[in-house]
Amino acid sequence: MYRNMITVPRETPKKSYLKEKISSSNKKATIVISGGCFIVVCLIVVVVTFVTCNSAVTAEKEGLFVIPSGNIKFNPNQKSTYEEEISSLNQFFIDYYKADDTQVITCPLGFEPNATQVCILPERYLYSCNPENVWNYNTTSPCIILSYNGKTTTTKFDPYDDIKELPSQMPNLLKDLIKEERYFYNDTMPGVVWVSCTFGSTWYSYYGPGFPKFFFFNTNLPGYRKPIVALNLFLCNEINTTVEITCNMWAKGIDNEKNPETSVKFTVTVEKH
Structure with a gap:
């Protein structure tokens, strides 16, 4: 390759030939160094892209996930301690309720x-x-958002059709709530993929503690909205204590031990000095 790039006259004096050879060597060195730098830059770009992509993936867990993610720790009397949590919740809220060209509608059960x-x-x-x-x-009762990211999961959700189908592992509190919902809908089981959490709280949703099955329709549409439910935690008796919370989804065919995408764990600590 380099031989074709540099032509040496046949009758060039030795001194000139040496000078030309040195010049050629310098050019080769420059090309090698430039090539090496290019490779290093490419590697850096690949690494940064990999880290960035992985950060984006871990920010929104595949399957059931919670916002804010990770270990939540804050002091309700110090705004600076929960600004990050508020920022992530606000951004999710903005993205969820933004206007676009998709036909977004409020869907009643069924x-x-x-x-x-x-x-x-x-x-x-x-x-x-x-x-x-x-x-x-700014209180001891912070909110979290539970949602489900099912772009690549293969688990199929089939809501329970009968109260007798509810598994023995399901918490009794959730069973009681389902019975109330069933009574409200004239003894008909609502088509909901239920969600339970291991700590006392209030669920905020039009549909009860869970995700109606129609939230899993049309997931490939550009304006698709993930299913959400708000959870208001009551931690006034847990000050300066780290509370570990596990949330599980419930439907026919779900085994929370074999289907890790249907469970999520996180911790919350309310600090007061």
Whole structure:
């Protein structure tokens, strides 16, 4: 390659030939160094892209996930301690309720959207869990959002059709709530993939503690909204204590031990000095 790039005259004096050879060597060195730098830059770009992509993936867990993610720790009397949590909740809220060209509708239980429709939880059903109330992080009852990211999961959700189908492992509190929902819908089991958490709280949703099955329709539409439910935690008796919380989804065919995408764990600590 380099031989074709540099032509040496046949009758060049030795001194000139040496000078030309040195020049050639310098050019080769420059090319090698430049090539090496290019490779290093490419490797850096690949590494940065890999890290960035992985950060994006871990920020929104595949399957059931919670916002804010990770270990939540804050002091309700110090705004600086929960600004990150509020920021992540606000961003999710903005993205969820943004206007676009998709046909976004409020879907009642039993409804099945057509191929162009996307179901959404009405904003008013988040109650006190909203940006105006800073998601209650200025109190000992912070809010979290539970959602489900099912772009690549293969688990199929089939809601329970009969109260007798509820598994023995399901918490009794959730069973009681389902019975109330069933009574409200004239002894008919609502088509909901239920969710339970291992700590006392209030669920804010139009549909009870869970995700109606129509939230899993049309997931490939550009404006698809993930299913959400708000959870208001009551931690006034858990000050300066780290509370570990596990949330599980419940439907026919789900085994929370074999299907890790249907469970999520996180911790919350309310600090007061």
